[in-house]
Amino acid sequence: MRKSLTVFIVSLLALTLLASACGPKAGEPNAGKTGEKTTGGQIVFGLTGNPVIFNPILATDTPSAQINGRVYSGLVRVNENMELIPDLAESWEFSPDGLTWTFKLRKDVKWHDGTAFTSADVKYTYDAIKHPDYTGVRRTDFQPVDKIEAPDDYTVVLHLNQPYAPLLSKLTIGIIPKHIFEETPIKDMRENPANMKPVGTGPYKFVEWQKDQYILLEANPDYYGEGPYIQKVIWKFYADNQVMLAALEKGDIDYMGAIPPDDVERVQQALANTHEFVQIPQNGYTYIGLKQTDPILKDKLVRQALMYGTNRAQIVQEVLKGYGDVMNANIPPSSWAYAGDVLNPYEYNPEKAKDLLDEAGWKVGPDGIRQKDGQKMHIKILTSTGNRILESALLITQQNWKDLGIDVVVEYIEWSVLCAQYLDVAKFQAYALGWSLGVDPDCYLYFHSAAAVDENGVLVGFNDVEFKNPELDELLELGRTEMDQEKRKEIYADIQKLINEELPYVFLYTNNSPAAMHKKVKGVVWGATGPLYPEKWWIEE
Amino acid sequence: MRTYIIRRLLQMIPLLIGISIVNFTIMHLAPGDPVDLLVERNATAEERARIRELYGLNDPIYVQYFRWLSHVLRGDFGKSFVDGQSVSKTILERLPYTLYLNFLIMVVIYAVAVPIGIISALKQYSKFDHIMTTLAFLGQAVPSFWIGLILIYFFGLKLDWLPISGVGTIGLNVRTAGFWATFVDRAAHVVMPVIVVAFGSLTGVARYMRSSMLEVIRQDYVRTARAKGLPEKVVIVKHALRNALLPIVTLLGNELPLLFGGLVVIESIFSWPGIGLLSIRAIFQRDYQIVMAINMMGATLMVLGNFLADLLYVVVDPRIKYS
Numbered sequence: 001m002r003k004s005l006t007v008f009i010v011s012l013l014a015l016t017l018l019a020s021a022c023g024p025k026a027g028e029p030n031a032g033k034t035g036e037k038t039t040g041g042q043i044v045f046g047l048t049g050n051p052v053i054f055n056p057i058l059a060t061d062t063p064s065a066q067i068n069g070r071v072y073s074g075l076v077r078v079n080e081n082m083e084l085i086p087d088l089a090e091s092w093e094f095s096p097d098g099l100t101w102t103f104k105l106r107k108d109v110k111w112h113d114g115t116a117f118t119s120a121d122v123k124y125t126y127d128a129i130k131h132p133d134y135t136g137v138r139r140t141d142f143q144p145v146d147k148i149e150a151p152d153d154y155t156v157v158l159h160l161n162q163p164y165a166p167l168l169s170k171l172t173i174g175i176i177p178k179h180i181f182e183e184t185p186i187k188d189m190r191e192n193p194a195n196m197k198p199v200g201t202g203p204y205k206f207v208e209w210q211k212d213q214y215i216l217l218e219a220n221p222d223y224y225g226e227g228p229y230i231q232k233v234i235w236k237f238y239a240d241n242q243v244m245l246a247a248l249e250k251g252d253i254d255y256m257g258a259i260p261p262d263d264v265e266r267v268q269q270a271l272a273n274t275h276e277f278v279q280i281p282q283n284g285y286t287y288i289g290l291k292q293t294d295p296i297l298k299d300k301l302v303r304q305a306l307m308y309g310t311n312r313a314q315i316v317q318e319v320l321k322g323y324g325d326v327m328n329a330n331i332p333p334s335s336w337a338y339a340g341d342v343l344n345p346y347e348y349n350p351e352k353a354k355d356l357l358d359e360a361g362w363k364v365g366p367d368g369i370r371q372k373d374g375q376k377m378h379i380k381i382l383t384s385t386g387n388r389i390l391e392s393a394l395l396i397t398q399q400n401w402k403d404l405g406i407d408v409v410v411e412y413i414e415w416s417v418l419c420a421q422y423l424d425v426a427k428f429q430a431y432a433l434g435w436s437l438g439v440d441p442d443c444y445l446y447f448h449s450a451a452a453v454d455e456n457g458v459l460v461g462f463n464d465v466e467f468k469n470p471e472l473d474e475l476l477e478l479g480r481t482e483m484d485q486e487k488r489k490e491i492y493a494d495i496q497k498l499i500n501e502e503l504p505y506v507f508l509y510t511n512n513s514p515a516a517m518h519k520k521v522k523g524v525v526w527g528a529t530g531p532l533y534p535e536k537w538w539i540e541e
Numbered sequence: 542m543r544t545y546i547i548r549r550l551l552q553m554i555p556l557l558i559g560i561s562i563v564n565f566t567i568m569h570l571a572p573g574d575p576v577d578l579l580v581e582r583n584a585t586a587e588e589r590a591r592i593r594e595l596y597g598l599n600d601p602i603y604v605q606y607f608r609w610l611s612h613v614l615r616g617d618f619g620k621s622f623v624d625g626q627s628v629s630k631t632i633l634e635r636l637p638y639t640l641y642l643n644f645l646i647m648v649v650i651y652a653v654a655v656p657i658g659i660i661s662a663l664k665q666y667s668k669f670d671h672i673m674t675t676l677a678f679l680g681q682a683v684p685s686f687w688i689g690l691i692l693i694y695f696f697g698l699k700l701d702w703l704p705i706s707g708v709g710t711i712g713l714n715v716r717t718a719g720f721w722a723t724f725v726d727r728a729a730h731v732v733m734p735v736i737v738v739a740f741g742s743l744t745g746v747a748r749y750m751r752s753s754m755l756e757v758i759r760q761d762y763v764r765t766a767r768a769k770g771l772p773e774k775v776v777i778v779k780h781a782l783r784n785a786l787l788p789i790v791t792l793l794g795n796e797l798p799l800l801f802g803g804l805v806v807i808e809s810i811f812s813w814p815g816i817g818l819l820s821i822r823a824i825f826q827r828d829y830q831i832v833m834a835i836n837m838m839g840a841t842l843m844v845l846g847n848f849l850a851d852l853l854y855v856v857v858d859p860r861i862k863y864s
Binding site: 050052053133135137139140187188189190191192195196210211212213214216234236237238239240242243246247249250252414415416417419420421424445458459460461462 | 585586595623625626634693694698701705706707708712810812813814818827
């Protein structure tokens with residue numbers, strides 16, 4: 001089970017070649033082959049929302065994560081296929097039992113304030129996350145780690161209490177400087193002023209933040225890797241998506257992600273000469289969770305009927321304007337573990353759905369609504385207010401299900417109420433929402449029976465539909481302990497097949513988010529979840 | 542008079558405490574708490590419970606209230622749950638932007654509305670009066686976000702005359718570009734927000750001015766002035782206008798809190814970093830400390846503003862006396 005860096009890189013290259021041969025959806029790097037990489041220039045990103053805190057172990061929001069990703073580095077980073085490649089760590093080794101992970105660190109790394117980066121910083125960061133007073137949410141990620149050791153300045157050893165493959169993907173988390181935080185008690189870490197003026201090891205240095213206006217970063221001349229070429233990176237903040245779109249058209253910003261599907265066509269025409277348009281797949285999916293203990297939904301035939309009876313292709317075409325894919329299980333196409341081609345596609349087939357419902361004993365009653373043992377087939381779907389795409393998707397779903405003879409109601413509830421009164425206490429019949437996923441395909445917390453509701457009625461993980469299947473439990477445990485990616489791929493294919501058959505959810509779609517990048521920015525690599533390696537981009541006016 | 546002032550000031554204390562209790566209770570009655578909204582669906586129930594315990598959010602609400610009150614009485618509004626920053630610092634960072642914008646809006650409103658009101662009154666039922674009345678009501682009726690987006694579309698995109706968001710060009714300041722360039726830049730950024738808000742709020746003041754003026758020019762002393770053979774200009778400016786302006790002055794006292802209040806919609810559309818954006822975000826994130834601080838600021842200003850208006854009445858109208 002040894003994995004040396006060379007083997008890793010070779011397999012990585014092979015995969016990259018393979019991927020490019022298949023033509024990745026996200027597109028190729030837009031590097032001009034003749035272009036010399038030039039140093040200088042600036043790039044302006046548009047962002048809705050305001051970052052919260054520039055501390056990777058405390059931040060939970062996307063805007064903060066974007067900035068933190070430029071300012072801080074982790075031991076490993078994600079490549080365009082969502083695989084992990086070296087960053088601060090030069091190489092790593094797993095012991096044969098998978099319980100001891102040894103990382104060799106780069107020796108040429110400096111913090112932005114000039115201090116040398118060492119293994120003590122890594123130990124400090126991980127210890128802080130494991131500290132009982134830590135107020136962030138990354139503790140579950142590091143649960144399997146018993147002890148972190150730093151035998152010398154450039155070696156870090158993690159001791160695990162069980163083999164746990166997903167941990168490697170958690171080590172993408174940015175390392176924070178010990179010399180700046182060590183005086184602050186862990187409980188008060190959030191209040192340390194360095195969170196507002198971060199010092200990292202990444203390609204860009206923090207310069208200034210005017211709240212709700214902009215953030216300015218500048219190139220870090222001492223960066224250990226290639227680049228950075230672009231000298232200034234600016235994020236401008238907009239509270240309103242339409243205004244951000246206007247800013248893109250006006251030329252105030254060079255990049256905008258998540259362009260609303262309704263506007264894409266118009267903007268694409270208007271900016272055809274200046275901007276490149278890309279579809280970025282979302283590492284997540286939207287679904288209708290079905291309570292597995294519900295008298296109607298506990299029957300597998302009914303759940304399959306709902307899948308056959310939902311016109312998901314129409315949802316992707318009409319609601320997402322084609323910017324998305326139908327989901328048939330729980331791993332989106334952007335992941336290396338995706339096994340879409342071996343799954344039942346459940347193509348829209350209302351006749352088959354009706355047959356399955358008949359078979360399950362739900363016969364159409366005199367009022368057109370199916371019933372069984374005097375009970376009417378009534379399904380109530382809860383969802384959160386404010387997501388227009390999901391609302392439109394549910395309108396189609398509702399009509400589809402009505403056509404099957406199901407009395408279906410969709411109830412819109414404010415987010416915090418939905419969480420507090422329904423989801424957190426796992427009390428609902430069905431609900432429609434989305435998951436955004438981590439880098440690793442591990443889905444233990446979503447579908448393992450131990451992640452459902454405990455004997456006191458408390459939801460342990462995210463398995464709020466209370467899906468319990470011993471075979472799946474075993475596979476999920478195996479997927480976590482197996483360290484070899486090829487073997488894991490097989491395990492996760494089996495997991496997807498099982499979930500595709502048993503259906504804890506009605507899987508709806510994963511939406512690609514249309515993004516626009518100014519053509520003057522060269523060398524952009526479009527990864528599974530957005531533009532990658534910003535330090536290697538350059539500007540060609 | 543002195544006892545009156547002291548009595549009024551003392552009455553404010555229980556009033557403000559009452560307001561704070563109501564505010565605190567309502568906020569905590571809202572479902573969800575900062576931890577829920579901070580982590581969204583990324584943390585397990587167990588982990589959230591642990592963080593809640595660290596923040597003292599598991600304590601009974603009255604314990605939390607007294608903890609808050611005892612800090613506030615010592616001048617400490619606490620730290621944000623979300624970013625750990627001092628609440629007073631966060632608010633003070635944004636207050637200048639809000640004051641700047643609101644002050645300009647106020648100036649524009651009064652500078653435009655008062656003359657409109659006067660002319661409308663003097664030429665009652667004239668074409669001008671009708672046009673102004675229609676325009677004013679239009680301003681009131683059309684939603685400001687719509688006007689804002691239309692202005693952005695025409696003046697920002699199509700004509701490309703004005704910047705569409707923010708308070709200034711990044712990196713452009715007196716040091717780098719000189720005074721005039723900076724002045725023009727800042728003015729260009731503030732034009733659209735000011736126009737949008739002022740257009741929507743002119744009505745009130747203009748109508749107020751109009752009716753006040755109408756009332757005054759029917760007074761006996763105006764007739765006397767005219768009978769004395771004073772020129773019409775002197776009658777209007779010296780005799781009528783001064784008296785008609787009095788209620789407008791007291792209106793200003795009442796609008797003091799508005800000067801500090803955020804304008805959520807306008808701040809969202811024009812990306813203006815004021816109190817409005819801060820408070821709406823704090824409410825959505827259940828960032829209790831910030832919400833409480835902003836609410837209490839508003840309440841205090843409202844109470845003070847009312848008090849000030851009452852005092853202004855005495856100055857303005859000698860018939861009123863407090864004892």
